[in-house]
Amino acid sequence: MRGTWWREAGGWALAALIAAVTTAQLASTARSELLLRDGDSLVVALLVRSVGDGEPFDWAMSTVLFIPEIVVFAVLWLVGTALSLEVNALLVLNGIVNIVALYGAIRFAAGRRRTGRAPVGWSVVALLAICLIATTETSASRDALELASLITTTTYYAGTVIAVLLSxxxxxxxxxxxSAGRRLPIWLGIVALVSVLSNPLYIGWAAVPLGAILLVAAVYPGARRRALPLLWALSAGSVLGLLARIPLSAWIANDGTGYAQPAMWPESVRYYGDLLALRLSTPLGWAGCLLLVALFVFAVLRSVRADDAGARVLAISAWVVPLVVVIGMVVLGTHAARYLQPVVFLPALALVASPRALRVPRRAALWATAAASVALVVAAGLSVPRMVPATRPSADLRCVDDWVSASGRVGAGQFWTVRLPKLHLSDASQLVQVDHQLNAYAWLTNRADFRTREVTFLIEDAQSTPWSLGVDDLPIDAIACGQYTIHDFGTRALPLGPPRS
Incomplete structure (x- = not known):
């Protein structure tokens, strides 16, 4: 028992070190834009701050409610408040926590420890494989086919990814x-319910492909007794999750039906094909894709050579789920790389399908483990100085904060421009999200902000669409804050138009 405890603790410790190194690497590249500064990826942080500031809750969310992500970041927010940490530091910590949680899901999928098995060691290897792929992803684009690094964000479905692996x-x-097999279908139903409530994408990522695998398994008499309860639980949990969303419909600004456009499947093929070509245009992209292909091939081979039913069903899931997801997203005519995340996370489960212990001398294994641990500790220690600059707000943001705070007035900006300054502003209520015509833009924001019916300054940057204002609506001053420009209208108030999403 003592040896098992130390192995498990060691696995979690190694996972934390790998997570720190990976997040630091991403934070030191252009990928940090997505992790720390992209307007779309700040919704969870903005929502948690809004609640923490005691604002009325009237959020306009997308199809995704981000329930697990909000819970995790809220806990970090409380810790950060107690320790006076900057919000960027919390976003980096959230990335580390997400990767450690990913390890937990992989370790759970590896099964119980048995004689001749090393589930902890192989779970660490599986996590390392995913993180190696993540470190090859260095672009700032949210639309790039760089999927492994999305696990470090607070927005791009980390909770759903982990739920799929847990399922x-x-x-x-x-x-x-x-031994707890009778309770497992219940737990599967609970995971499905919470996941669909938070993000209906779970249905396409887990309920459909895993349901298909269980349906095939139910054809065989030997597997039917276990497959059918799981199938019913997965289906019932997904349906209940959809029903549980109905009372929350006031906060769901988009039900997601518009994302499915089957007639556009040829454009979807070209879109994802172009993303793949772009991914393969760099040596790092080739390295990441080759590692992923190797995992996929290994998953297929492991499903053929599995030595028991549990190993076989996990290995099959490792390649069938990604295949079904790709086909499904193309058939639905989608155009978003983030919808394909199971492609990069599920194949790694093949490494823990049959986690056999390697036959090496005990002393050699201990030395190898110690050497790897020391290397990770050193790498994590060296990573801290690389993360520190990323956790500091830029001089441009400080300039905006200083001017807006000193003005004591309320201003506005467009979606891609205003969200980052709003998150870092001393008083977030001083900035309102609008479109280029000054209509209140109720998308991934708190509609309570729109109680302010007029503004006296506008913030813009290179991402802003040119403003469409009246000929008499000219600012009296323009304040340069690096990448931002503040157009000050002084005492002249600009009325906000009606809300739209």
Missing amino acids: AGLVRRAFDHD
Whole structure:
């Protein structure tokens, strides 16, 4: 028991070190734009800050409610408030926490420790494989086919990714004749319910592909007794999750039906093909894709050579789920790389399908483990100085904060421009989100902000669409804050138009 405890603790410690190194690497590249500064990826941080500031809750969310992500960041926000940490530091910490949680899901999928098995070691290897792919992703684009690094963000479905891996692990453990097997379908139903409530994308990522695998398994008499309860639980949980969204419809500004455009499947093929070509245009992109292909091939081979039912169903999930997701997203005519995340995360489960212990001398294994641990500790220690600059607000943001705070007035900016300054502003209520015609833009923001019916300055940057204002609406001054320009209208008030999303 003591040896098992130390192995598990060691696995979590190594996962934390890998997470720190990976997040630091991403924070030191252009990918930090997505992690720390992209307007679309700040919704969770903005919402948690809004609640923390005691603002009335009237948020206009997308199809995704980000429930697990909000809970995690809220806890970090409380810790950060107590320790006086900058919000960028919390976003970096959230990235580390997400990767450690990813390890937990992989470790769960690896199954219980048994004689001749090394689930902890192989779980660390699987996490390392995903993180190696993540470190090859260095662009600032949210639309790039760089999927592994999205796990470090607070917005791009980290909770759903982890839920999919947990679901695959629950199915595996049920087929492993786990001693708690009778309760596993219940837990699968709970995971499905919470996940669909938060993000209906879980249906396409887990409920449909895993349901198809379980349906095929139910054809075989030997597997039917375990497959059918899991199938019913997965289906019931998904349906209940959809029903649970109905009371929350006031905060859901888009039900997601518009994202499915089957008639546009040829454009979808070209879109994802172009993204793949762009990914393969750099040596790092080739390295990441080759590692992913190797994992996919290994998953196929492992599903053929599996030595028990649990290993087989997990290995099959490792390549069938990504395949179904790709086909499904193309058939639906989608145009968003983030919808393909199972492609990069699920194949790694093949490494823990049959986590056999390697036959090496005990002393050699201890030395190898110690050397790897020391290397990770050193790498994590060297990563801290690389993360520190990323956690500091830029001089441009400080300039905006100083001017807006000193003005004591309320201003506005467009979606891609205003969200980052609003998050870092001393008083977030001084900035309102609008479109280029000064209509209140109710998308991923608190509609309570629109109680302010007029503004006296506008913030813009290179991402802003040219303003469409009246000929008499000219600013009296323009304040340069690096990438931002503040157009000050002085005592002249600009009325906000009606809300739209």
